Amino acid sequence: MLPRRFCDLVGCEKPIQLAGMGHIAGIELAAAVSNAGGLGMIAMPMVPADRLQTILTELDGAATGPFGVNFLMPFLDLDCVAVAADGARVVEWFYADPGPELVELAHDRGALAGWQVGSLVDARAAADAGCDYIVVQGIEAGGHVYGRQSLWTVLAECRQHVDVPLVAAGGLGNPAAVAAAFAAGADAVRVGTRFVAAVEADAHPDYVEALMSATAADTELTTAFGTMWPDAPHRVLRSSILAATELAADTVGEIDLGGTTMPVPRLSPIAATAAFDGHVEAMPLYAGYSVDAVTETRPAADIVDELIGGSEALLAAH
Numbered sequence: 521m522l523p524r525r526f527c528d529l530v531g532c533e534k535p536i537q538l539a540g541m542g543h544i545a546g547i548e549l550a551a552a553v554s555n556a557g558g559l560g561m562i563a564m565p566m567v568p569a570d571r572l573q574t575i576l577t578e579l580d581g582a583a584t585g586p587f588g589v590n591f592l593m594p595f596l597d598l599d600c601v602a603v604a605a606d607g608a609r610v611v612e613w614f615y616a617d618p619g620p621e622l623v624e625l626a627h628d629r630g631a632l633a634g635w636q637v638g639s640l641v642d643a644r645a646a647a648d649a650g651c652d653y654i655v656v657q658g659i660e661a662g663g664h665v666y667g668r669q670s671l672w673t674v675l676a677e678c679r680q681h682v683d684v685p686l687v688a689a690g691g692l693g694n695p696a697a698v699a700a701a702f703a704a705g706a707d708a709v710r711v712g713t714r715f716v717a718a719v720e721a722d723a724h725p726d727y728v729e730a731l732m733s734a735t736a737a738d739t740e741l742t743t744a745f746g747t748m749w750p751d752a753p754h755r756v757l758r759s760s761i762l763a764a765t766e767l768a769a770d771t772v773g774e775i776d777l778g779g780t781t782m783p784v785p786r787l788s789p790i791a792a793t794a795a796f797d798g799h800v801e802a803m804p805l806y807a808g809y810s811v812d813a814v815t816e817t818r819p820a821a822d823i824v825d826e827l828i829g830g831s832e833a834l835l836a837a838h
Contacts, residue, residue, distance in 0.1 A: 521835040522828070526685040526708035529652060530610055530632060531586045533557035534828045535702070537655075537687055538820075539712030540590025540612065541663065541806070543777060543793045547575060548720040551582035552820035557828075559610065559708075560587040567778035569599035575778075576607035588612055588634070592664065594749055598625075605629035612636065612655070615666055615752070618646040636689065636710075638667015640677040643686075653685040654678065655710055660691030662713045662755045662808030664789075665741060672704060679705035691736075693810025695830025702831060711827065713808045718820040726800040727792040728817060730757055736809040745804040747788040754789060760805040773798010 526535050538545055538553040540563035550560030560583060564572055572589075579587055588610025591601060596613075601622065604611045611626040612634040613619070626633040627650065635646040636655035646654045656678050658671020667674060671690040678686055688706035692698050693714045701709050716723045717731055740758040743751055744765065764772070764787050771783045776795035784790050784798065792803035807814075 521832050523702055523707045526653060526687060529685055530559050530588075532559045533585070534824060535706075535708035536698075536824055536828055537561060537708055537710045538715055539663070539689065539710050540588075540614075541712055541716065542592070542791055543795075544716060544721055544723045544791050545590075546722040547579045547582060549715060549718055549722065549820055550579055550587050552718065552720040553715070553824060554583040554585040554587050556821035556824040557585065558824050560585070561590050561610075561612070562587070563590040563592070564600075564778060565592055565595040567600070569597065569603045571778045572600050573603050573607065576603065580607065586610065588632075590614065594752075601625060602629065605631040610634055614655075615664060618642065618649040618651065620649040623650040634687075636666065637678075638665070639669065639674060640681060642666075643674075643678045643682045647682050647684055651684060653687060653707070654682060655687040655689050656706075657710075658688075658690030659741065659755075660809040661689055662739070662811070663806040665753045665755055671701075675701070675704050675706060691809035692827075693808070693813035695827055695834055697810070698827045699831035699834040702835060709827070711810070711823075713806075713810045714813060714823050714827070715820060716806075717814045717817050718823060719817055720820050722794050724792040724794050724796050724800050724803075727803070727805055730759070730801075730805050731807055731811055731814045732816065734807060734811050734814075736812050739807050739809065739811060745787050745789045747785045749789050752789070754804055754806065755808055757805040757807050757811075760801065760803060763799070763802040764804075767799060767802045769799075771798070772802045773800075 593616035
């Protein structure tokens with residue numbers, strides 16, 4: 521009953537991908553999703569290539585299945601792309617027009633290439649650039665949001681006009697939503713917000729607590745967190761916008777990124793990881809519509825089983 525094209529392409533057992541959540545999707549979470557049958561992902565913006573190499577070596581030792589590396593284009597390091605293509609099954613990009621030269625770099629080093637898009641125009645460009653699969657993101661997604669359409673609208677358009685495997689992203693936090701995505705033509709689903717509350721995630725405990733107390737109505741698409749990345753829309757908990765704008769200090773605290781401690785400017789897009797010390801409430805508390813389903817911390821494998829097993833049962837029943 522479940523789609524197989526994405527699984528057959530990347531070599532995973534279940535059609536689910538961990539969203540590449542910067543420094544929150546680390547080695548332990550990526551390995552847990554991979555070992556549960558999905559495609560684990562890491563995202564390490566502002567980490568140098570030698571450190572990324574070490575991380576990938578550790579991840580390769582912990583994961584029994586495939587994994588990938590996600591890059592945000594505003595923070596792209598080509599040396600890191602080369603390291604990722606050498607060490608991961610998948611290299612993926614987000615937040616810019618698809619670039620054939622990056623896809624070629626990944627392919628030349630033996631990796632698959634993916635691009636996350638928010639429109640049919642960008643999906644076609646990604647396919648033309650040679651991407652092996654495309655992540656189709658709806659405005660319901662938490663974190664960085666590139667498109668302006670509902671997932672269901674952009675997924676339907678892309679399914680009609682693009683032939684490569686499509687991964688649906690945005691608001692997919694329960695089995696019914698996942699089943700609906702498969703029924704609408706998705707070859708896999710990409711999940712972020714639910715995995716922030718996974719036992720293995722590198723999220724700050726206060727961030728997780730905020731998610732468990734929130735609903736989709738508590739989220740807002742905003743450009744408020746524009747320090748370091750102006751005019752980029754992000755979906756966060758509305759409370760974090762208020763806390764950040766009311767904070768008098770220029771920084772919200774300090775964070776360790778790949779072994780380097782740095783101050784975090786107020787209204788910057790850096791996520792509230794477990795390695796952050798400061799005003800968590802004033803960090804961008806990224807959350808998609810699927811925050812409704814975040815009610816407790818659970819092992820990543822349990823989340824995978826709930827979403828994929830539950831969706832399969834619903835599809836079989838219908």
